[in-house]
Amino acid sequence: MSAQAVVANAVRLEHLRQLEVESIHIFREVAAEFRRLVMLYSIGKDSSVMLRLAQKAFFPGRLPFPLLHIDTTWKFREMIEFRDRRAREDGFELLVHTNPDGLAQGINPFDHGSSYTDVMKTQALKQALDKHGFDAAFGEARRDEEKSRAKERVFSFRTRTHQWDPRRQRPELWSLYNTRVNAGESIRVFPLSNWTELDVWLYIYLENIPVVPLYFARERPTVERDGALFMLDDGRFRLKQGERARQRKIRFRTLGCYPLTAGILSDAETLPEIVCETMASSSSERQGRVIDHDQAASMERKKQEGYF
Amino acid sequence: MRAAEQTARRTLHEFLAHQAEKPSLRFVTCGSVDDGKSTLMGRLLYEAGALLEDQARAVERDSRRYGTAGDNVDYALLFDGLDAERQQGITIDVAYRYFSTDRRRFTVIDTPGHEQFTRNMVTGASNADAAVVLVDARKGILPQTRRHAHIVSLLGVRHVVLAVNKMDQVEYDQQRFEAIVAEFRPFAAKIGLDAFTAIPLSALRGENVVRRSPAMPWYRGPALLEWLEAVPDTRADDEAFRMWVQWVSRPNQDFRGLAGTIAHGTVRPGDRVRILPSGKTSAVARIVTLEGDVESATAGDAITLTLRDDIDASRGEAVVADQDPPEQADQFHVSLVWMSEEPLLPGRGYLVKIGSRTVVGQVTDIRHRVDVNDLSHLAAKRLELNEIGVVNLSLDRPVPFEAYAKSKIFGGFILIDRLSNATVGCGMIDYALRRSANIQWQHIEVDRQARASLMHQKSCVLWFTGLSGSGKSTLANLIEKRLHAAGNHTYLVDGDNVRHGLNKDLGFTPEDRVENVRRVGELARLMADAGLIVLVSLISPFRNERQTVRERLDTGEFIEVFVDTPLAECERRDPKGLYRKARAGKLANFTGIDSPYEAPLDPELVLRTMDAPPEKLVDRVLEELRRRQIIAS
Numbered sequence: 009m010s011a012q013a014v015v016a017n018a019v020r021l022e023h024l025r026q027l028e029v030e031s032i033h034i035f036r037e038v039a040a041e042f043r044r045l046v047m048l049y050s051i052g053k054d055s056s057v058m059l060r061l062a063q064k065a066f067f068p069g070r071l072p073f074p075l076l077h078i079d080t081t082w083k084f085r086e087m088i089e090f091r092d093r094r095a096r097e098d099g100f101e102l103l104v105h106t107n108p109d110g111l112a113q114g115i116n117p118f119d120h121g122s123s124y125t126d127v128m129k130t131q132a133l134k135q136a137l138d139k140h141g142f143d144a145a146f147g148e149a150r151r152d153e154e155k156s157r158a159k160e161r162v163f164s165f166r167t168r169t170h171q172w173d174p175r176r177q178r179p180e181l182w183s184l185y186n187t188r189v190n191a192g193e194s195i196r197v198f199p200l201s202n203w204t205e206l207d208v209w210l211y212i213y214l215e216n217i218p219v220v221p222l223y224f225a226r227e228r229p230t231v232e233r234d235g236a237l238f239m240l241d242d243g244r245f246r247l248k249q250g251e252r253a254r255q256r257k258i259r260f261r262t263l264g265c266y267p268l269t270a271g272i273l274s275d276a277e278t279l280p281e282i283v284c285e286t287m288a289s290s291s292s293e294r295q296g297r298v299i300d301h302d303q304a305a306s307m308e309r310k311k312q313e314g315y316f
Numbered sequence: 317m318r319a320a321e322q323t324a325r326r327t328l329h330e331f332l333a334h335q336a337e338k339p340s341l342r343f344v345t346c347g348s349v350d351d352g353k354s355t356l357m358g359r360l361l362y363e364a365g366a367l368l369e370d371q372a373r374a375v376e377r378d379s380r381r382y383g384t385a386g387d388n389v390d391y392a393l394l395f396d397g398l399d400a401e402r403q404q405g406i407t408i409d410v411a412y413r414y415f416s417t418d419r420r421r422f423t424v425i426d427t428p429g430h431e432q433f434t435r436n437m438v439t440g441a442s443n444a445d446a447a448v449v450l451v452d453a454r455k456g457i458l459p460q461t462r463r464h465a466h467i468v469s470l471l472g473v474r475h476v477v478l479a480v481n482k483m484d485q486v487e488y489d490q491q492r493f494e495a496i497v498a499e500f501r502p503f504a505a506k507i508g509l510d511a512f513t514a515i516p517l518s519a520l521r522g523e524n525v526v527r528r529s530p531a532m533p534w535y536r537g538p539a540l541l542e543w544l545e546a547v548p549d550t551r552a553d554d555e556a557f558r559m560w561v562q563w564v565s566r567p568n569q570d571f572r573g574l575a576g577t578i579a580h581g582t583v584r585p586g587d588r589v590r591i592l593p594s595g596k597t598s599a600v601a602r603i604v605t606l607e608g609d610v611e612s613a614t615a616g617d618a619i620t621l622t623l624r625d626d627i628d629a630s631r632g633e634a635v636v637a638d639q640d641p642p643e644q645a646d647q648f649h650v651s652l653v654w655m656s657e658e659p660l661l662p663g664r665g666y667l668v669k670i671g672s673r674t675v676v677g678q679v680t681d682i683r684h685r686v687d688v689n690d691l692s693h694l695a696a697k698r699l700e701l702n703e704i705g706v707v708n709l710s711l712d713r714p715v716p717f718e719a720y721a722k723s724k725i726f727g728g729f730i731l732i733d734r735l736s737n738a739t740v741g742c743g744m745i746d747y748a749l750r751r752s753a754n755i756q757w758q759h760i761e762v763d764r765q766a767r768a769s770l771m772h773q774k775s776c777v778l779w780f781t782g783l784s785g786s787g788k789s790t791l792a793n794l795i796e797k798r799l800h801a802a803g804n805h806t807y808l809v810d811g812d813n814v815r816h817g818l819n820k821d822l823g824f825t826p827e828d829r830v831e832n833v834r835r836v837g838e839l840a841r842l843m844a845d846a847g848l849i850v851l852v853s854l855i856s857p858f859r860n861e862r863q864t865v866r867e868r869l870d871t872g873e874f875i876e877v878f879v880d881t882p883l884a885e886c887e888r889r890d891p892k893g894l895y896r897k898a899r900a901g902k903l904a905n906f907t908g909i910d911s912p913y914e915a916p917l918d919p920e921l922v923l924r925t926m927d928a929p930p931e932k933l934v935d936r937v938l939e940e941l942r943r944r945q946i947i948a949s
Contacts, residue, residue: 021332023340023421025616032618033577036563040631040672065575067606067620069567151412158411178739179439179655183577184669184730188737202423204414213328280324287331 024211028061031199033183034162035065035146038197041187042144045073046137049102051087052263053219054148054200057208059098060217061199062146074101076136076145080128081106082117082265084241090220103140107132117267118246128265134170143194152204162201168192205261209283223282225259225274236270334418339549342423344440346468347450348460352481356450356519357413357424358391360541363526364415410440419545434463434702435655438742441468442728446475446547448540453486453516457499463688465500469507470651470704470744472724475547476504476512479540483532484518490534506691515540555615556640557581557589558718558726560671561633565620573604573620574629576672579725581637582614583621588638591629592716597638598623632673634716634726642718642726645748646711651720652679653704656733656740660699662707663830665864666740670715670729676867677711677731697827699741708749720744735859767847771805774946775844777869778937780853781862781916782879783908784894785886787925791879792853794934799849804947807843809836811854824905830861837865844873849946857907859914872944876919877937883908885926 039045047062049055062071077091095102107115110127117124137145151158161177163185178186189195200208212219229240231251238245239260240253245267247253258271259282276282317325345353362372379390413424427440441447447468451461468476478500486492493516504512515524516535523529526541538546558580565573583589583600590597603610604620613619621635629635636642654660660679668677683706684693699705720727731741768775778795780788789810796808811832815822819835822828833856843850856862866874886908887895898906905911921940923933942949 021335022337023335026340029577029616029618033562036575036618037672040563064606065618066563066565068571068573068604069565152414158413179435179742181439181442181730181739181742182724182728184671184728186669186730186732186737186739188667188732190737202412202414206416207421210332275320276324277318278321278324280328281321284324284327 021210021214024207024214027203027207028064028211030183030202031058031061032065034185034197034199035062037185037187038144038146038195039066039072042195044140044142045144045146046076046103046140046142047071047073047146048133048148049075049077049091050148050263051077051083051091051220052148053208053212053223054150054203056217056219057203057211058146058148058200059094059100060211060215063098071100073146074103076103076105078129078132078136079104079106080124080132080265081111082128082244082267084220084222084239084263084266084269086222087220087263090218094218103136105132105136105139107135116244117265137170137194143189145194145196147196147198148200149198150200150203150205150208160198160201162198163187164196164198165189166194166196170194206283206286209279209286213279213283220263222260222263224278225257225276225281227255227257228271229253230256230258230271237273238269239266239271241266331418335416335421340421340423341446341544341547342425342444343446343448343544343547344425344427344437344444344468344473345448345450346427346437346440346464347479348452348455348458348464351450351452351455351458351461352519353426353450355391356448356479356481356517356525356540357426359519359522359525360424361413361415362391363522364417364541410436417541417545422544434467435653437464438467438471438653438655441471441473442724442742444468444471444473446477446544447473448477448479450479450481451496451500453480453482453489453492453496456496457503459689461500462503465504465509466507466686466688466691466704467653469509470653472720472744474509476509477540477543478504478512478514480514480516481519483516483523484521488516488523488532490516490532493535513537513543515543555580557583557587557635557637558642558723559583559619559621559635560673560725561591561629561631561635562672564630571622572626573622574635575618575620576635577618578613578615579671580615580723582612583619584612589623589635590638590641591627592634592636592641593644593714594629594633596627596629598625598627600624632671634671634673636716642716643748644714644716646714647680647749648709648711648717649683649746649749650707650709650729650743651704651746652699652707652709652731652741652743654699654701654741656738657701658733658736658740659701659826660705660731660741661827661830662698663827663834664858664860665734665867667732667734668709668711668729669732670717671725673715674732675711675713675715676734676864677709678864679707680710681708683707697825706746707743709743717745717748719747733860734863764845764847767845769847771847772948773804773847773849774944775847775849776873776875776941776944776946777840777844777850777852777865778875778877778941779840779856779862779865780851780877780879781856781919782881783883783886783913784855784906785889785891786879786881787923787930788853788855788879791877791923791925791930791933791937792851794930795937796851798934798938799941799947802947804849805847806849806851808851808853809840809843811836811852811856814839824911826858826905826911829857829911833858833861833865837861837868840865841868844869849941855907855913857911857913859916862916875921875940875944876916877921877923878916878919879923879925880915881925 066072107128115124115127149157161180164172166172230237231240231253237258259274260271276285345357347353411426415422425440425444427437449465480493480496497514515537516532517524523531524539526539528539559576559578561574561576563575565575585600585602587600589600601622601624603613662679662682665676665678668675682696685696685703685705687694718726727745729743730739733740764775780792782788792808796806799806814836819832822832836852836854840850840852890896897903898909907913941947
């Protein structure tokens with residue numbers, strides 16, 4: 009038994025147990041009341057935690073839903089490797105969708121700015137949901153990520169066109185969720201709503217959950233652009249005049265499309281170090297995401313349009 | 317192992333050792349607008365080190381843009397995350413924030429202060445372990461303070477702080493503080509908040525928020541954060557075992573597990589349990605989790621149970637201790653908070669969700685509405701948005717329950733509108749009405765099929781709905797004549813005629829219309845039970861009530877006939893002169909004029925009186941009855 013497993017058995021955080029139970033309750037409630045379910049799988053740490061919670065909710069049964077990954081074709085290579093290995097080892101059904109129109113038009117993060125996110129993520133997600141006729145989709149959003157998310161319910165109702173209306177949210181009392189939807193409407197469900205970044209890392213540590221190695225600091229080929237550090241994951245990253253690739257010891261706090269996801273300088277090579285770094289951290293994790301800074305209240309707007 | 321890793325491991329273990337046993341504390345903040353709730357929370361987060369640098373910078377930047385705190389940082393902007401909120405400078409929705417100190421992890425549920433958002437306040441309070449009720453030291457106890465304190469108490473929050481804020485504005489005056497506490501105390505006693513803690517503080521200056529303040533040496537109690545860290549964990553595991561079945565796990569033929577979260581008590585393999593409402597009993601075989609089988613599980617654990625006997629149990633049932641089961645009932649005395657713009661109408665059917673069980677229910681009587689300011693009881697025929705009432709609730713099936721004061725999980729429920737699917741209210745069970753236990757269903761051996769077959773027909777209810785003057789009664793009359801001539805046994809219930817007798821006491825308000833339709837529906841049901849072909853001619857303007865009648869009858873027995881005549885044509889015909897009166901303002905609540913008509917979405921028959929003469933329409937109805945084998949062909 010590894011040293012870490014010993015710790016895991018010795019310590020059981022009461023507040024993590026509460027969060028775990030709440031998430032399991034949500035998974036079971038949705039599985040019992042909806043017909044066409046899917047879990048959105050982003051391959052990141054939150055997805056890894058969500059997957060473990062779902063496995064706990066339905067054990068000894070298999071997951072009563074597939075996992076769906078929206079592949080923009082610009083994800084870190086290590087993410088795709090990790091995704092395929094998890095599907096193989098954990099034996100879940102994996103659906104992968106890429107927006108064929110976006111692909112045909114060569115939409116990419118360098119030339120198309122924020123329309124890239126719309127086409128390759130938002131539109132792609134809508135396509136996949138419509139194609140399979142899913143009426144409920146689990147997402148990994150947490151309320152501590154961003155201000156408008158702090159106001160989102162666990163059950164988020166979307167119209168036929170996948171839009172969110174912050175003024176028409178249903179009250180959520182106790183642990184009683186109203187799961188009724190009108191024809192053509194769907195819901196997004198966020199089992200990790202009440203988890204924080206620190207909770208997620210503590211849980212990964214205590215439960216020994218595998219995560220993508222990109223979270224751990226290592227020497228990686230990087231370039232500095234507008235004060236942020238980007239990893240040159242493959243030959244498609246276009247260097248501007250004067251920019252030079254350099255090896256730096258970095259890690260990532262969130263994972264997404266590599267040209268849009270900035271890393272941080274860090275020496276944290278192991279889980280305990282990452283947890284400590286998170287505890288001491290002086291900036292929130294979404295800072296590394298380019299799309300949030302576009303415009304004031306940008307996340308709220310993206311969500312109203314159907315972005316997860 | 318690298319030195320950095322070793323250090324990290326040590327730091328982490330110290331942190332974990334401190335935190336291990338403490339459950340997270342969820343507390344709700346409430347009080348009137350401008351009492352400084354968001355400022356207090358911003359201050360708490362800032363001082364507890366939970367406000368991260370980039371968030372702090374963002375708040376400073378936003379303060380210059382939207383801020384309402386002059387040169388000071390407007391912490392409210394930290395919580396008011398929606399665009400509309402920042403522009404209007406108010407909190408619309410509940411916000412959730414998280415922070416940890418060395419001693420505990422907290423969830424802050426920040427709720428709106430404006431009266432029109434009371435439902436969000438209720439939502440926040442339903443999940444809170446503790447409440448911080450803010451008061452502005454200059455203004456004292458306001459109606460909204462009382463309203464929120466009342467809701468907090470109603471929702472069963474027992475740990476309450478009265479935080480008297482803005483003490484810096486009253487020169488930290490002890491007498492002012494004590495006067496406010498003295499004013500609040502009798503009110504608190506009346507609403508059942510027997511013990512509360514009063515703390516004088518200044519959120520803006522951080523006095524008595526995290527540390528005790530030297531500015532108020534006369535105050536000897538804890539600072540707010542100290543109090544929050546010390547709120548005791550009140551979960552008990554010595555109660556009888558109770559769990560709603562949430563999900564039945566059947567991965568293969570040999571395994572049948574009942575999955576749920578334990579609401580109360582402890583369970584061990586071998587324990588005798590009972591399934592409710594079915595009443596079947598068995599013993600627990602295994603408690604299954606991903607980490608392996610466990611020897612016991614207790615309140616707050618999410619588990620999967622297997623039973624020794626192969627008995628049927630499904631979602632919506634409860635597994636409970638065989639020796640100490642909860643009561644079951646279908647009629648209750650409950651407190652209700654209404655959360656919808658559409659008012660609560662007694663007699664209207666709603667979905668009632670309690671635990672994992674969803675049934676149909678209706679409020680049979682509003683005992684009174686509560687004035688939250690002075691707690692006086694007011695007479696009411698309906699409940700409007702944000703109103704609180706004490707009502708009788710009747711369900712179509714029994715449910716296992718506990719009083720809300722004893723169990724939030726077996727005593728709290730939500731009401732869902734069956735047509736819009738919106739959550740329209742929430743309620744708390746006080747107790748079961750005794751009548752519920754004493755009225756039994758008398759089994760009668762001769763049933764409706766037996767009665768109907770003697771008459772060589774099948775019973776049914778032909779329900780004619782449409783505007784006044786649309787031709788409902790004319791058509792129903794013609795059809796009854798034809799059926800009668802053919803030897804069928806019929807009865808025609810006319811909306812106007814019942815108002816002379818059975819429904820003499822009812823007027824034309826929405827609540828009276830709901831009751832009118834309910835009674836006619838029950839009357840039609842009894843007659844159908846007698847084996848008759850019942851024709852009902854009734855405007856019955858609301859979908860919901862027609863749906864309720866449909867559900868009270870067997871499948872296929874309710875035939876909704878929409879007599880579709882345009883309003884203009886009805887007005888032109890105006891056989892009773894009622895439209896003229898309504899247009900002249902002499903007749904209120906007239907359907908189509910100042911009271912809505914909700915046309916059927918999926919009726920069995922639509923009769924367009926403009927398109928065909930009555931005889932043709934009558935033939936269509938008779939044809940439909942033959943097709944359904946209600947009458948002989």
